[in-house]
Amino acid sequence: MDRVDTAAGRPNVAFLFAGQGSQKSGMGHDLYEASLAARTVFDAVEKVRPGTREQCFSGTKEELSLTKNTQPCVFAVDLACACALRERGIAPAAVAGHSLGEVAALAFAGAFDVAAATRLVQERARLMTACCDEHPGAMRAVLKLDAATVEGLAAQAREAWPVNYNSPLQTVVAGSPEACEKLDALVREAHGRSMAVAVSGAFHSPYMAAATDGLAAYLAANPPQVPSVTAWANLTGDPYADTPAQIAQTLSAQVSHPVRWVDELHGLQAAGIDTFVEVGPGHTLTGLVKRTLEGVTTYNVETPDQLEEVVQALGEA
Template identity: 35%
Template sequence: MRKLAFIYPGQGAQKAGMGADFYENSHMARELFDKAEEALDFELKKVCFEEDERLNLTEYTQPAMVAACLAMTRVLVEQGIRPDITAGLSLGEYAALAAAGALEEKDAILLVRKRGILMENAVPAGTGAMSAVLGMTGEDVEKAIREIADVTIANYNCPGQIVITGKAAAVKDAAEKLKTAGAKRIVPLNVSGPFHSPFLRTAGEELKKEIEKIHIHSLTIPYVANVTAKKVEQENEICDLLSKGVYSPVKWQQSVECMIEDGVDTFIEIGPGRTLSGFMKKINSQVTMHYISSWEDVKKVADAISEKT
């Protein structure tokens, strides 16, 4: 019997126009965007649907991404497609929690607005950096940077793609050492800070105070947490995991492996782009992978899922 996971991308996957076709074609998606915009302090639909420079600013990117992902999720669920488990890469974890029943959609969107502001303000602009390391294992990257202060691993994305984070000068030093150690390429990322590093611990602790103000519901299905790469079924674990998620490495590859070990054989990436689908090819090319980023994708995926049911 098929076991299905909904998975959600993180910051960096955003693109102008995301969710606009869902808004035009689905009253459920329209309702989500309209209600989210009422609750937020900026023009969400303008940021999502039009060319708007705010889309690439962390404090706007995060609520825009989660709103778009959840609007797409509503449409899938309306088609009768429901997940057995969810997960999301970094920011995507909030969409995953809403899809798993633990967070109200509005709470998830408002939380990541606060999360984005806290992350943006945690470290002065220009003092932090992140780079993708291509062609090395996580273990080899860990070994190579062990003696360099102020740089750590931010993401274990997939075999051959690890992201490092920390102070800008330290990330630059680490890049040189990693090239010597065998990295095929080092790609600096266009980000405003050293995300998922210990430098954001204060932001994570402040976020925890915000999370404690909202009601976290019992999970209707499990989700897999970035921090532990383990299945979570108890809502009392969620606040601490989300807080730590701001300043801890994202164990995405390990999270996917956890779901596959749990019997998941079909994944649907929900959100703009196909970042997670690309990672999946390197993590496990044997599973079935679908993606939803446009209105046209919905029918294709619904048909493919129904054929296997």
Template identity: 35%
Template sequence: MAKIAFIYPGQGAQKPGMGKDFYENSELAKAVYDKASELLQIDMKALCFEENEKLDLTEYTQAALVTTCLAMTKVVEERGLKPDVTAGLSLGEYCAISVAGGMKEEDAISLVRKRGILMQNTVPAGEGAMAAILGMDASVIEEGIKDLEGVTVANYNCPGQIVITGETKAVEKAAEILKEAGAKRAVLLNVSGPFHSPMLKQAGEELAKEMEKVEMEPLQIPYVTNVTAEYVTDIRETKKLLAEQVAASVRWQESVERMIAEGVDTFVEIGPGKTLAGFLRKIDRSVKVYNIGTWEDVDKVVLELTV
């Protein structure tokens, strides 16, 4: 019997029109969007379905993406496909926790709205940056930046793709050093801040205060945390981990490897884009990977995995 993981993308996967077909075809999905609009006093239909500049602003992106992924998941689960474990890349971890039963949808959406605002506003524009380092081992990158102040690893995505983060000048200098040391490419990312950097520690502390207002629920299934790449079965650990996650490295490759070690052989990426599927193919090509990002995908994937 296949063990299935539902996995959720992070910021950067968003695109205009995401989830519109779910909204139009499912009352369950429609209810998620409508509830989010009411909760946040934001027109989520306009934000997610139409071309607009707000969708790529962190303070809006996070709520839009989580709302979309949760709406899609409602449809998938209604069709009878359920996960044995969940995980999400950075922002996607909020979807993973909600789908695992640990957090009400409305709390996940409200929290990521606050998280997005905190992450966007904690570091003044221009002072922080991120860069993707391609074609270089993590250990070589760590060695290459260890003596540089103000730069750390943000994401361990997959073999050959590591993201660094920190002070703008330090990230730019690190990118040059790593290119000279043999990286295939070092690409500065179009982001509004140094995400998953110690520079965002204050944002994590402020988020912890917001989480005190949220009541967590017992987990129905485990999820895997970005911070340690371990299974979480006790919801009492979650608030601390989410507060740490803002400034900590995202251990995505280890998270996937941990799930595979626990018997997961089927991964279903739910949400726009196929970023995580791409990472998975570089981590372990032996596992099955599916994407659900459109209404048409639902029938195809559910039929294959539930027959």
């Protein structure tokens, strides 16, 4: 990404799209009522996947925790929030998404229309669920230890891999349930802290290799367009390449390889981004930005009030 022009003094904005784990009942409901653009996104998703609105607005915790529901629901809320901002004149210089959020980021940037992205998310969820059934796994968030230390501990645990480099002192590890239990003990010995991640399998690990193969085949038949906004890739920590084939290859590989979020954030800042707006449920990514970067401004947008706050701060209605 070329450095963006800062001459006008406006904040150089990136949208960050939330990932799986941020879901909650009621998400997106108030914005659906307040924003035509958000409503248009939800209605388009609903045509492809009936019941998505109801799951977002009133689904139970148990219902929303199922990957087949989580992914399309969080995708819909992410994209609706971003489009509500664009409707009010807030346009980003770049977009990035954490894991699932990367699909929403690419859709917002024009690589897929809403219907195509919804179908892609459904296929992604189906393939990842199948991998979880074939290779039962678990995930742990390791805190208070740097990434190099966590890499060493994961190697000792065997059948465990660092899969989310979230912040300098938060790395998520995925692997077999037995390896994750061994990792817990190793982390305690190293004076760190490990927390179980509430997911159904070892996402972004080699256990997801079949999902990468399936997505590659799916995207070969349903290729993306070249984004009109610079989109950053979890796989590399750099911007996506600008050919459909390379975009498809990177996106399909993402599900079985680590999310290099720290690298993405540093790269965005080096490219001139100084304002990060998290779009979608929760504020997990906002917290990761604050723990990783200095000298930046953060917002998160999920509700009409938060939308108004960002519009007041960054642009004109």
